[in-house]
Amino acid sequence: MGIDFARGRSTIPAVMLAGFLGTVGLGVLSFALPLFGFDAKVGGTWIGTAFSGYFLARLILAPLAGMWADRFGPRPVLLWASVAGALLPLGHFLVSDLYWFHVLQFGLGLAGGFIKPVSMAILGAATPTNRLGVVFGRYSALMNAAFFLGPLLGGVLYYERSFTPVILFLAASMLAGLVVFLWFVPRELVTRRTPEAHETRERERPETGFAELLLAILGRTAGVAVLLAFFPVLLAQELSRDSLVIGLVCTVPSFVACVGLALIPGRIRLPNQTLTAALGILVSSLALYLLGEFDGLWGLVLAGAGIGFGRIISIPSTMSLAALSGHGQGKVFGLANGAASLGFVIGPLAGGLILRESMEVAPVFRVFGVLGVALCLPMLISALRRSEIFDRRLVSGVGVVLMVALLALVPMQMESPAPVSGDGTYLYGGSAMGTVLRMTLVAPDKDVADKAAAEARRRIATLQHEYDFRYREGSVGRINLRAGGRGARVSQNTYQLIERALDFGRKTDGIFDITIGAVTVSPLYFARSEEVAQAKRDLIDYRLVRLDPEERRVTLPKPGMAIDLGGIAKGAIIDAAVESLRKSGIQAGIVEAGGDFYCFGDCDWTVGIRHPREDRILGTIQVREKGVCGSGDYYQYIIHEENGREVRRHHILDVGTLRSASDSIGVTVVAENAERADALATSLFIAGPEQGRAILKKSFPSASAMWVLPDMDVEYTDNFPSISREK
Secondary structure, eight states, X not given: OOOOHHHHHHHHHHHHHHHHXXXXXXXHHHXXXXXXXXXXXXXXXXXXXXXXXXXXXXXXHXXXXXXXXXXXXXXXXXXXXXXXXXXXXXXXXXXXXXXXXXXXXXXXXXXXXXXXXXXXXXXXHHSOGXXXXXXXXXXXXXXXXXXXXXXXXXXXXXXXXXXXXXXXXXXXXXXXXXXXXXXXXXXXXXXXXXXXXXXXXXXXXXXXXXXXXXXXXXXXXXXXXXXXXXXXXXXXXXXXXXHHHHHHHHTHHHHHHHHHHHHSTTOOOOSSHHHHHHHHHHHHXXXXXXXXXXXXXXXXXXXXXXXXXXXXXXXXXXXXXXXXXXXXXXXXXXXXXXXXXXXXXXXXXXXXXHHHHHOOSHXXXXXXXXXXXXXXXXXXXXXXXXXXXXXXXXXXXXXXXXXXXXXXXXHHHTOOOOOBOTTSEEEEEEEETTEEEEEEEEOSSHHHHHHHHHHHHHXXXXXXXXXXXXXXXXXXXXXXXXXXXXOEEOOHHHHHHHHXXXXXXXXXXXXXXXXXXXXXXXXXXXXXXXXXXXXXXXXXXXXXOEEETTTTEEEOOSTTOOOOOTTTHHHHHHHHHHHHHHHTTOOEEEEEETTEEEEESSSOEXXXXXXXXXXXXXXXXXXXXXXXXXXXXXXXEEEEEETTEEEEEESOEETTTTEEOOSOXXXXXXXXXXXXXXXXXXXXXXXXXXXXXXXHHHHOTTOEEEEEOTTSOEEEOTTSOOOXXXX
């Protein structure tokens, strides 16, 4: 039995509502899971594999689910998948192992692999041909709205850093979807069209083959996955702004798509659906490419809006084309969802490899922008070949040449050529240590500079893995995971850096204390209730750290203790990069990471000092063979109301009070190397000018410092380089 439109009118809203409810739950989980991973001190690999498992499961099951729905009917498939989706999260209360979340994500991927393609198949079968674009446009708008709500609800549910509310909400949302399916989806529902409907749609078969459509969907969704994974990183590199601005810019593509799909669902059409879909994908792909070319806030916003506009055009059209591509809607939408899931698996994995090799985010967007265009060309060629306007052989020939040319461009887009000035100075950019990396190198030729920069990047990546507590398998990650036990054997570089960090603790009378990690390893720790930090006071004391030089073993004696080398590691990595560059034949240069520098070579370098409250620099200094590092309350912060006045709570905590340090708002330190300048910048920011001068005089007489105070007064040590003020 088929679906008549009268019945479809009640079925369609029910399917949309059930999909919306489940997607909201998954959006909450997607937002909270990375935060939970950081709280649990696991690395990015754990988070990445958890998400990959979800889309891999969908990739495996979506085509099968569609075929089963065609054969046995969609109702039993939807009900069993919804039951599994509602019950599976509750396993969280039975299994405490951290890797349970991989099972959860994979299981939810299996449930999603059933629910989404079958739901879309129902919509395709229940909707008259002339309303396919409108219905699928509204469906897509609802899904985008659900992913808007997900992070908002996730932030509320995970506010106390407990995953239990997230799990309960996820189970409840999946259960609500199950109730909707039970109540509104009729038992006799099928996803195979009636002979009459099939005959009607045969007259409107698309101007492209189904294989070409799947290729286009693969290219589009791979671009979407790359955008989700790497757009925040790009914004953090390009915009020297707080996380709120970054978050708002990140929502631009989805916001534009959501509003457009809600207001004009499926109403943008060229002479046929295929050309419309191709145009939308081309617009999105070109805008994705431009993300790798633009810099500045408004350029990135414009490119993001272009991606969203392309979605408005392409999503209803591609879904409509899928609905017109076959008699069995389950099979059609199962394969389409399988192609989409493949894009979500390939995009982040390939993007991560590109980022690791180039250490820049821009090439990721350029590569997938070109791929999106290339994979859309077969569909466009197929449509044009069937047109009476163009010669078929000419279209095919030109299309093949264009596709080959675009695919040949992909390797070139993975490289970011180093700009060169007339004096043999080469510039390299990238991403490292959670911030922007820049290298200015003076070299005899470009080959020497390229090889030196590549070797320095490899050195940086290795040390970052060892020093960052977020990498569970790295040295510091292993120390923290084994707190309260026998400790962990670590690399020689990590052991020596921890030794020097503990020495800094002694020389600063405990102001610099790497065991502050008991508090700071949690995301947004400075935004949480102060009682949370105070409860961990007994876990913070650098003198408790035990070192075994024979085994290179570092032990934290109390469960809950953690090391955070964030106050010294960046400088140490900069110094290591400079050492690598010297060995590779670089005569002079600057290595900069997030505003911290080391300037080397037989020349004077001009360095700017950032204004702590305005988007400009206070002035410049000239240095040679020195490290220059800064600390301030403007990198990570929130504005908090306290006793009726606004207080800035930021990431640099005073170990004595476990509150954000307040004696200064910005500090710049010049020292013999970047490591010392980095650790001193943190220490002197907390200490303030009076105590800071005493620390420098006693233990670091060759270093110099400049403080910007809360009232915007500026104080210097006598040996601080002279400042050229900006006009």
